[in-house]
Amino acid sequence: MGYVIALANQKGGVGKTTTSVNLGACLANQGQKILLVDTDAQGNATSGIGIQKANIQKDIYDVLVNETPISEVILPTNHPGMDIVPATIQLSGAEIELTNLMARETRLKDALQEVHDDYDFILIDCPPSLGLLTINAFTASDSILIPVQSEYYALEGLSQLLNTIKLVQKHFNRSLRIEGVLLTMFDARTNLGAQVNAEVQKYFGDRVYKTIIPRNVRLSEAPSHGLAIIDYDPKSRGAEVYSQLAEEVLEAHGK
Ligand code: ADP
Ligand code: MG
Numbered sequence: 001m002g003y004v005i006a007l008a009n010q011k012g013g014v015g016k017t018t019t020s021v022n023l024g025a026c027l028a029n030q031g032q033k034i035l036l037v038d039t040d041a042q043g044n045a046t047s048g049i050g051i052q053k054a055n056i057q058k059d060i061y062d063v064l065v066n067e068t069p070i071s072e073v074i075l076p077t078n079h080p081g082m083d084i085v086p087a088t089i090q091l092s093g094a095e096i097e098l099t100n101l102m103a104r105e106t107r108l109k110d111a112l113q114e115v116h117d118d119y120d121f122i123l124i125d126c127p128p129s130l131g132l133l134t135i136n137a138f139t140a141s142d143s144i145l146i147p148v149q150s151e152y153y154a155l156e157g158l159s160q161l162l163n164t165i166k167l168v169q170k171h172f173n174r175s176l177r178i179e180g181v182l183l184t185m186f187d188a189r190t191n192l193g194a195q196v197n198a199e200v201q202k203y204f205g206d207r208v209y210k211t212i213i214p215r216n217v218r219l220s221e222a223p224s225h226g227l228a229i230i231d232y233d234p235k236s237r238g239a240e241v242y243s244q245l246a247e248e249v250l251e252a253h254g255k
Contacts, residue, residue, distance in 0.1 A: 002035065002119035003253065004112065005179050006141040011157055012128035014149040015184035017044045018219055019245075020125035022238070023145075025049075025228030026246035028081030032120040032255075036077065038087035039108070039137055040127040041094075046086040050078035050226030053088065061090040063111045064136065065097050070111045079228045083119075095131045104132060105172055109140035130164045138168040143179035150186040150196045150212075155203060178204075180252070182245070184213040211245040213238075 007016045017040070024034045038045040039060055046056070055075070062068035063085065074083050098104045112122060124137040138144065144165060148154050169176050181204045186193045201208055213219075216238035222229045229238040 002112075002116050002122045003143075004122040004124065004141045006124040006126055006134075006137040006144045007147060008126040008134060008137065008144050008161065009146055009148065009157075010128055010130045010134070010161060011149070015147040015182070015213065016128075017048060017125050018223075019145070019147050019182060019184065019213070019242075020045050020123050021048050021223070022219070022229050022242040023245055023249065024082050024121070024123050025079040025230055026243045027121055027249065028079055029230060029243070030246055030250060030255075032081070032250075033118065034082040035074070035115065035119040035122045036082060036084040037108070037112075037122060037124040037137075038085060039091070039124055039133045040087055041089055041091035042127075043087045043089065043091075044223065045125045046084060046088070048223030048226065049082070049084060049228065051075055051084060051086050056086050056088055059090060060085050060087045061094055064091075064094055064107045064133075065101070067107075067111075070114055074115070078226055079231060082228075091133075095129075095133060098132045098136075105135050105139050108136040109173075112140055130160060134164070135168060135172075138165065138176060139172040141173070141176060143177045145179040145182060147182045147184045147213075148196075148200055150183050150193045152192065152196075154196045155199060158203070178207055180249075181208045182211070182213065183208070186212045186214045188214065209245060209248055211241055211248050213241050213245070216241075 007020045028034045058073045218233045218236040219238035222232035
């Protein structure tokens with residue numbers, strides 16, 4: 001049975017997509033079969049792992065709104081061992097359309113049942129909001145990985161995120177847990193990084209990953225080539241740290 005992890009933080013630009021794609025690819029390199037689920041209308045995970053818009057017949061919107069079987073939507077990515085449920089701009093209206101549908105919070109969970117056993121990990125890249133798409137992701141997930149950008153006000157908004165997690169636990173998914181908290185875009189040259197690190201440690205304790213993702217320009221270049229960092233520049237610092245994160249995640253799962 002695939003273990004489902006949502007990558008969430010309602011702030012944009014904190015590294016959700018970068019982590020979804022690169023953690024997924026590094027886990028696949030460790031022999032894990034991975035399904036990436038793009039639930040952001042921006043489709044950054046989709047394009048970032050090499051899916052051309054012209055090759056997308058149906059996407060996550062069709063799964064959530066039209067109940068298209070998820071197996072009809074899955075595409076292989078540029079990284080062996082990792083498939084994707086793509087997203088396109090079509091998804092931008094879904095929050096509103098879902099409001100009026102039956103079982104609006106459990107649609108992704110229901111859809112994933114079909115392919116649950118085909119993967120070791122299913123990673124859901126969430127949009128930068130706490131709306132129905134993120135609720136669907138939390139309801140479908142075993143756990144949540146929270147990327148936190150190393151910057152001023154890093155913790156701002158996290159109480160709303162934790163509140164949403166509590167609500168989903170209460171109403172839809174009692175066993176939902178926090179997988180871990182990941183510091184991203186860390187800049188070792190400033191004191192700020194160390195301060196944010198201390199603050200996040202104080203708040204989340206041992207749920208913070210030992211692996212810290214530094215700023216690495218190669219990580220920001222890789223998506224425009226449609227490649228995961230380990231394929232774009234396997235010797236980069238970015239490739240090294242995401243491989244390390246994958247090992248930490250596997251260890252936490254006894255693998
Ligand atoms: P989110 O999905 O949370 O909005 P992204 O993963 O898309 O965030 O990251 C936001 C931007 O920052 C992207 O342009 C991405 O390429 C870049 N980025 C993410 N992580 C790093 C990093 N560790 N070093 C440098 N650039 C990064
Ligand atoms: Mg994103």
